Amino acid sequence: MNIEKEQIKDDEIILAIETSCDETAAAVIQGGSSILSNVVASQIESHQRFGGVVPELASRHHTENITWVVEEALTDAGVIFADLDAVAVTAGPGLVGALLVGVNAAKAIAFAHGLPLLPVHHIAGHIQAARLERPWHYPALALVVSGGHTELVLLKDEGEYEVIGQTRDDAAGEAYDKVARSLNLSYPGGPQIDKLAREGETIIPFPIAWLEEGSYDFSFSGLKSAVINKLHNAKQKGEVFRKEDVAASFQRSVIEVLTEKTKRAAAQYGVKQVVVVGGVAANKGLRQSMKDIFSNTEVELTIPPLALCTDNAAMIGAAAHIQWKKNIQADWNLNGKADLALF
Amino acid sequence: MKILAIDTSTHVMGVALAEDNKLLGEYVTNFKKNHSLRLMPAIHELLKELDIKPQDLDAIAVAKGPGSYTGVRIGVTTAKSMAWALNIPVYGVSSLKVLARNGTYFSGVICPFIDARRGQVYTGLYKMGAEHQIKTIISDHIVAMEDWLHYIKEKNEPVLFLSQDYDLHHSLISESLADQAVVGNGMDMLPKPSVLLSLAFEQEKPISAHALVPEYTQRTEAEKKWLEKKEGKTDA
Ligand SMILES: [Zn+2]
Numbered sequence: 001m002n003i004e005k006e007q008i009k010d011d012e013i014i015l016a017i018e019t020s021c022d023e024t025a026a027a028v029i030q031g032g033s034s035i036l037s038n039v040v041a042s043q044i045e046s047h048q049r050f051g052g053v054v055p056e057l058a059s060r061h062h063t064e065n066i067t068w069v070v071e072e073a074l075t076d077a078g079v080i081f082a083d084l085d086a087v088a089v090t091a092g093p094g095l096v097g098a099l100l101v102g103v104n105a106a107k108a109i110a111f112a113h114g115l116p117l118l119p120v121h122h123i124a125g126h127i128q129a130a131r132l133e134r135p136w137h138y139p140a141l142a143l144v145v146s147g148g149h150t151e152l153v154l155l156k157d158e159g160e161y162e163v164i165g166q167t168r169d170d171a172a173g174e175a176y177d178k179v180a181r182s183l184n185l186s187y188p189g190g191p192q193i194d195k196l197a198r199e200g201e202t203i204i205p206f207p208i209a210w211l212e213e214g215s216y217d218f219s220f221s222g223l224k225s226a227v228i229n230k231l232h233n234a235k236q237k238g239e240v241f242r243k244e245d246v247a248a249s250f251q252r253s254v255i256e257v258l259t260e261k262t263k264r265a266a267a268q269y270g271v272k273q274v275v276v277v278g279g280v281a282a283n284k285g286l287r288q289s290m291k292d293i294f295s296n297t298e299v300e301l302t303i304p305p306l307a308l309c310t311d312n313a314a315m316i317g318a319a320a321h322i323q324w325k326k327n328i329q330a331d332w333n334l335n336g337k338a339d340l341a342l343f
Numbered sequence: 344m345k346i347l348a349i350d351t352s353t354h355v356m357g358v359a360l361a362e363d364n365k366l367l368g369e370y371v372t373n374f375k376k377n378h379s380l381r382l383m384p385a386i387h388e389l390l391k392e393l394d395i396k397p398q399d400l401d402a403i404a405v406a407k408g409p410g411s412y413t414g415v416r417i418g419v420t421t422a423k424s425m426a427w428a429l430n431i432p433v434y435g436v437s438s439l440k441v442l443a444r445n446g447t448y449f450s451g452v453i454c455p456f457i458d459a460r461r462g463q464v465y466t467g468l469y470k471m472g473a474e475h476q477i478k479t480i481i482s483d484h485i486v487a488m489e490d491w492l493h494y495i496k497e498k499n500e501p502v503l504f505l506s507q508d509y510d511l512h513h514s515l516i517s518e519s520l521a522d523q524a525v526v527g528n529g530m531d532m533l534p535k536p537s538v539l540l541s542l543a544f545e546q547e548k549p550i551s552a553h554a555l556v557p558e559y560t561q562r563t564e565a566e567k568k569w570l571e572k573k574e575g576k577t578d579a
Contacts, residue, residue, distance in 0.1 A: 056564070057563050060416075063420050063556065064556050070424075097413055100417060104379060106424075108383070
């Protein structure tokens with residue numbers, strides 16, 4: 001179905017579905033910015049005992065929960081199928097088995113009601129969570145930090161994503177989880193390290209990977225190993241570090257490189273707006289550090305509330321607004337992909 | 344009453360549509376290719392050919408497993424999501440029962456199986472009753488083929504084997520059972536969505552879309568290991 005661009009309304013109502021990792025999520029979004037409903041069924045309790053997400057278990061839970069979650073999203077929004085203009089779904093990247101549940105559910109629902117199917121990239125979703133807060137000012141820069149991603153993305157215009165930097169090894173959130181494990185903190189460890197860090201002092205000198213001059217890439221595996229080695233050596237020598245100090249020192253190294261590279265990129269590209277999104281954007285230390293850097297500048301800083309930073313479907317609905325306006329539809333052969341270039 | 348049937352529980356993909364026990368169309372492929380990509384286009388094509396709209400459907404039947412975890416999930420998720428969206432019920436039918444039903448005219452016990460790797464199979468025992476009603480003798484489970492054949496041997500009656508994976512277990516079956524084993528013929532080895540429809544019409548009870556879940560017959564590896572560890576600790 002090709003509709004003339006002028007005819008496409010911009011207060012469309014989209015049902016969005018997200019199942020790329022361990023949250024079964026559905027939301028109803030109007031006009032790309034108004035949240036009519038946002039339902040997230042978290043599986044954290046089920047995966048906690050394993051110290052991380054078990055992909056097969058995540059897929060199983062998605063299959064059990066999917067229609068309940070979508071139904072709740074429609075009920076909360078007070079809409080019926082006839083009110084919907086499109087169905088959007090995360091097509092990747094993520095756990096392939098988990099993605100498949102959302103993709104096949106979205107296809108079935110769209111097919112049943114003759115609705116357009118809009119494919120959404122998970123990272124575009126995280127970035128567009130900012131649109132749920134306030135309108136974009138271009139050029140803009142997005143820092144995406146989560147358990148699976150650490151990327152600096154330049155947006156010259158609406159929906160135009162250019163990755164200018166990314167992690168060469170671990171994602172920031174991954175480093176948090178691994179360090180948390182070596183401190184015997186339960187999964188997910190990120191929020192606990194953040195909390196401990198506030199009670200600790202940055203007295204342990206951990207490395208910061210700046211990489212080559214001018215690079216906006218990141219690397220966290222060296223830092224992660226340094227922390228693990230430090231703890232291991234200390235144990236052998238009978239030395240004791242306070243968990244709070246380890247957390248604070250580790251977190252300082254992560255935050256410093258994230259904020260500094262964001263600051264440099266913002267200056268180089270002359271951006272009007274910086275957004276920080278993804279699960280690690282829930283980190284209070286990172287939020288504060290970003291505020292400190294950008295508060296007295298011309299650059300507008302947007303960090304969506306926690307519930308929109310962690311995986312959710314409202315952000316997918318927000319990103320789908322751009323697909324809707326550009327009339328980018330998927331065919332019935334849409335598939336979930338573990339690796340997918342940002343679009 | 345129009346029912347759409349879906350089976351993606353093995354590498355055989357099947358979609359069929361029947362109206363009041365009359366098969367209107369059936370689409371089956373038997374090769375390894377992505378179900379997630381091909382299922383919805385197949386449903387779309389079949390409905391288009393038959394000039395039937397999704398809203399015309401009265402129910403959806405699906406093979407709920409056992410079988411490939413991912414394959415089963417694609418079929419079950421599609422079936423339950425479409426049924427929920429159309430506010431119609433679903434029939435979740437055992438993938439093994441669908442295969443077993445191909446043994447309609449066999450008077451002994453019927454053993455459908457799907458290879459589950461490492462010498463294991465998903466299997467059960469079935470028997471045809473009066474008026475083509477199929478009865479479950481042993482329900483679906485996962486078992487080492489060797490142990491399973493040992494059990495079957497003791498039953499001392501002819502057993503019809505139906506499976507797309509027969510060749511993988513051929514030598515073990517003939518060694519263990521010799522003449523007791525009867526091997527299915529050609530197309531009887533193939534699970535067909537039209538047979539799934541027959542089963543739905545004949546004897547299954549429809550359920551609400553929300554309630555439909557796959558039948559995996561076993562926990563995930565991670566859960567199994569976790570339980571073992573936990574039990575090991577309580578024992579010690
Ligand atoms: Zn995410």
